[in-house]
Amino acid sequence: MLVTGLEILKKARAEGYGVGAFNVNNMEFLQAVLEAAEEARSPVMVALSEGAMKYGGRALTLLAVELAKEARVPVAVHLDHGSSYESVLKALRAGFTSVMIDKSHEDFATNVRETRRVVEAAHAVGVTVEAELGRLAGIEEHVAVDEKDALLTNPEEAKRFMEETGADYLAVAIGTSHGAYKGKGRPFIDHPRLERIAALVPAPLVLHGASAVPPELVERFRAAGGEIGEATGIHPEDIKKAIALGIAKINTDTDLRLAFTALIRETLNKAPKEFDPRKYLGPAREAVKEVVKSRMELFGSVGKA
Numbered sequence: 001m002l003v004t005g006l007e008i009l010k011k012a013r014a015e016g017y018g019v020g021a022f023n024v025n026n027m028e029f030l031q032a033v034l035e036a037a038e039e040a041r042s043p044v045m046v047a048l049s050e051g052a053m054k055y056g057g058r059a060l061t062l063l064a065v066e067l068a069k070e071a072r073v074p075v076a077v078h079l080d081h082g083s084s085y086e087s088v089l090k091a092l093r094a095g096f097t098s099v100m101i102d103k104s105h106e107d108f109a110t111n112v113r114e115t116r117r118v119v120e121a122a123h124a125v126g127v128t129v130e131a132e133l134g135r136l137a138g139i140e141e142h143v144a145v146d147e148k149d150a151l152l153t154n155p156e157e158a159k160r161f162m163e164e165t166g167a168d169y170l171a172v173a174i175g176t177s178h179g180a181y182k183g184k185g186r187p188f189i190d191h192p193r194l195e196r197i198a199a200l201v202p203a204p205l206v207l208h209g210a211s212a213v214p215p216e217l218v219e220r221f222r223a224a225g226g227e228i229g230e231a232t233g234i235h236p237e238d239i240k241k242a243i244a245l246g247i248a249k250i251n252t253d254t255d256l257r258l259a260f261t262a263l264i265r266e267t268l269n270k271a272p273k274e275f276d277p278r279k280y281l282g283p284a285r286e287a288v289k290e291v292v293k294s295r296m297e298l299f300g301s302v303g304k305a
């Protein structure tokens, strides 16, 4: 059933488990995420970035909202990294039930003003809002944030931010970053900082840049002909600890992309004569589904639907 993000995340934080927000760009990713959720009896958030909305158009947004309605588990359809009020309005018009307005690269006052404007519009139509305070290192969708500018979330500011904006859940910067290169070796996750934020912010907390980039998947990608450098993700133990401290929504995109692409390369390498797309998109869809299921196991959301 199609529900709001807050309905899913409030329960998750209260009961101490995490819910995956999985980025989708096409039909196969969407099917993989929803099938995994139904088989695992897990609530789930289907996330579309602005790029995904542009790439898939109504073929993707209509499909996501309609399939979410038909799903046998709670599903929220979420705009990931909304960069403007207009972009949020498009998602609201498409029937999304959760929207992120990401103004974390702006100054505090601007972030508050822009976020509050989105909260008013979204709440008017029964949709809940994710906001962000603090900056992830690495590449954010619209700004390149290098290490020295990466500003981790200030707990006291976060409290004030949530009170002044009325946002429903908060994306925090505690050391993660987007993509496959999250730092040398095991990225440092500032759990003490998260604990202080969670003590001051009762709302569900969101972790971006949370992909594990597992070595076996990186190897599989390379073995199939993919080229990738010194790739590292967030250690599963650091995810579990973050969930215990108040993280309720965990964004996963890179792991799904690596799995999908590795399988397509593998299938095409093995069958150079193949030109039926279902023969290489199908196994890739299965691979994404397996990654989604393993993430749900790690987050503790299996059986929570």
Ligand SMILES: O=C(COP(=O)(O)O)NO
Pocket (backbone or CB within 6 Å): 023, 080, 081, 177, 178, 179, 180, 207, 208, 209, 210, 211, 212, 251, 252, 253, 254, 255
């Ligand atoms: O935060 C993410 C995804 O992060 P990853 O690159 O670690 O999958 N999307 O908003």
Ligand SMILES: [Ca+2]
Pocket (backbone or CB within 6 Å): 102, 103, 104, 105, 132, 135, 136, 140
């Ligand atoms: Ca941001």
Ligand code: NA
Pocket (backbone or CB within 6 Å): 021, 047, 079, 080, 081, 100, 130, 251
């Ligand atoms: Na998001």
Ligand SMILES: [Zn+2]
Pocket (backbone or CB within 6 Å): 081, 178, 208, 209, 251
């Ligand atoms: Zn993100």
